Amino acid sequence: MVAAQSRIDRLVRPTLSRHLLLALGAAVLLLLLSTQIGAYDDYNLTAVAIFAIAAAGLNLLTGVNGQLSLGHGALMAIGAYTASLLLKDHPLPVVVVLLVAVLSSGLTGIVFGYAAARLRGPYLAGATLTLAVALPQVATRYKSIFGGEEGLTVPPTSPPAWLGADFPPERWLAWIALAAAVVTMVLLANLLRSPVGRAFKAVRDNEAAAALAGIDVARTQVLAFVISAACAGLAGALFAYWSGVTAPAGFGLSLSLQLITAIVIGGLGSLAGAVWGSVVLVFVPQLTSGMASSLNVPSSIANNLPLAIYGGILVIAMLVAPHGIQGAFRRILTIGRARWGHTPAGGQKGVVDWDDPASDT
């Protein structure tokens, strides 16, 4: 009994193997789920996976490293346009397209990262907001390359032959997106628990103290920006496959604001929060528009009710659950543990953890 316990411990304790086990479990569950649902839900599942990748990257930058970006949609656009330009003439394999998109957005991230490292708070917010508005205009301006307002069409990925002739392409894309999401989450989860991840948090909490502890503040901030941009690029490339067309209208300001909304609603600074936020982003508008169309009201009201409800939900959520969905879960867990007579697990005494609302200062 004890031996079995310690064997499980040995498997679960090390961070890497714990994350790999979790990822494997999640992958199997998602695989089973995707085979049980219809094409439309596969399509939605793909959207959740795409937003989760982008939101996780943004959460690393904003939640973990403390740099507020209101222009992440622009970085997704760079990934999407890279993928679309690659696929314009050559039918390249998906993996190659995704990797090149990650590379190109990561390189862009270096440039923006250096600029961002000099800016703080609302100034960074203002600069990234302008970026989100300006970048789509470049695509409209250089029509011959980026296709102007109409954008570039992206050929769909066809499922490989061994899956059978009637395998739904929506499910194949869902598998690709989910695999990319799981890999991203494992990599980010390990990164967050490494010295690099701790440096990110140290810079967020106190730049002067971090610098005194020997952390190169500027380089840490640039690195966070690059990783975050690479995630956005991956999500953008998948987004191109998902929507079938890459056009400036798809990467407007609202996309950037949706991403920042997702991480705050989901839970700032936690990867699980990015996933919850993406689920909210994809399914809440569908729920509310379903509700609105079932009501017997004039179309001018029914068409706008979903947005009104969504806006209302954001306001109310910030008033009642300031730490987001993941924060609310943690609180419930902490209360539950206290009631059952266990001490809350994890977290050293005296160490303030941003992720943990119980140790909030």
Next chain:
Amino acid sequence: MSRFLVLTLNGLTQGAIYAAMALALVMIWRATRIINFAQGAMAMFTTYLALFAVDHGAPYWAGFVVALSSGLLLGAIVERVIVRPVETAPPLNVVILTLGLLLFLEALAPMAFGGQIRSFPPAFSIVGLHLGNSQVAFSPFDAFTLGSVLAVMVLLLLLFQKTNLGLRMRASAFNPEVSRLLGIRVGRMLTLGWALASLVGALAGVLIAPSLLLYPTFMDQVLVFGFTGAVLGGLDSAVGAVVGGLLIGFALSFVGGYLGSDLETVGALVILIAVLMVRPRGLFSLQRLRQV
């Protein structure tokens, strides 16, 4: 008339609007350390209210007064009902809160006033003035736009610098704790600050509506350029907001006129980044610069 002069005058009138928006954002930032992303949507809503009054037979000036007074009221309500409870929340939460308010108002407006694009009447003629034999690209309405923005700025300056009330408002923004100990009703000052800022925003809405047409998201770009102007000038400086707003107005006009209108925002971005690289806290910042 030379192209340069046309673009300069155009930049000046556009810049006055962005300056008003930037000033509204800076007033709220200084009082409560919040970037109010709903500022544009609030101005959109008050402009719709003005149009509603005009539609129902009221003269233009009555609509103008409706816009400004409803702006005052809306600002006060938003501060009391929505912003007050999150005073101590993390800054990002307040950002999301104002974004939520923006979406809510942009959905509420078409529900209440109908979703179709509407034209908004200008106060004066929008045909260019005649100087001697030539017509200049500067209309009586442009003059009115400039004049009213200038008047509001002078009035605000007098309020903040010369009156007891203004002193109390500045004190509450500077140090709420001490102000409270000195007997200032800080909460009321914050409400008043939001109300005044919202009035300035409402003015920008009424002034820009004739040239942009009225639809639920018509103030979004004004908000973005106003914010860009505020950041350019430095968020802690009212003078900076005005200068920044005007600079953005000129930049958009010149870039649009000489390089093509689809590069306007790219030009604004380049200028913003260039300025922020040299002065990370805006042109008129007084605080020490941060080092990388």
